[in-house]
Amino acid sequence: MKIKDITDVIERFAPLSYQESYDNAGLIVGRPDDEVQRALLAVDVTDEVLDEAEREGCDLVITHHPIIFHALKRFNSADAVQRCVERAIRRGIALYACHTNLDSAPGGMSWRLAAMMGIGELRVLQPSAADPQVGFGVVGELPEPLPTEEFLRRMQQRLGLKVVRHSDLVRPQVRRIALCTGAGASLMEEARRSGADLYVTADLKYNDFMLPDGAFVVADIGHFESEYCAIELIFEVLSKNLLTFAVRKSGYSRNPVNYFV
Known part of the structure; x- marks a missing residue:
């Protein structure tokens, strides 16, 4: 199957026009007309993921995070980005990323995470000016109120979180x-303006936890932890539309942040 046949399916769900100006979603290594046999889904392109792709015969790696955000001036394996891009080119492995376009697509990343937590009646938290159905984040309701600690514990269990900062x-x-x-x-x-009792996200700084009026609770679950659902989301999009194309979920997507608990 040609790469463009696969990426067309993804981009119907999450058009590249939805991505932010700083982003680099889309086909990073490879040509749209190249033939590929099998795709591997991961959060990031790493050496471990490329090892897995080679072992499993996957000649297309689809990730949430683009491996290249800024222009590369050389390919001499001086860092992990150069090494992985050079390796992918040498081994004939195409690299494709579905990043902020997947974040802001209706039914995208935040929608998926909310569903995993049992949150319904969803609407976009920060809609785009062009389309109120497109944008970042969601806000919704639990079926019934829960004690705050009970919800945090449920979230920790359902998402497999080692720690929640709040x-x-x-x-x-x-x-x-x-x-x-x-x-x-x-x-x-x-x-805050949405009237939320709790805001769940990642990468909060020290001062973000100092809410001036104590209006609501904020919880930081970790960047990787909040975005691991990308693998399942992309898998479903592809599996429902490409019945004869082999798609594998990576078993080697790993969190670069470690916790000493």
């Missing part, structure tokens, strides 16, 4: 939950 538990119970996968500190004000 602000003071100023709400004894929560029902309206806002969330944004990845680094979502920039949506704090939108979460």
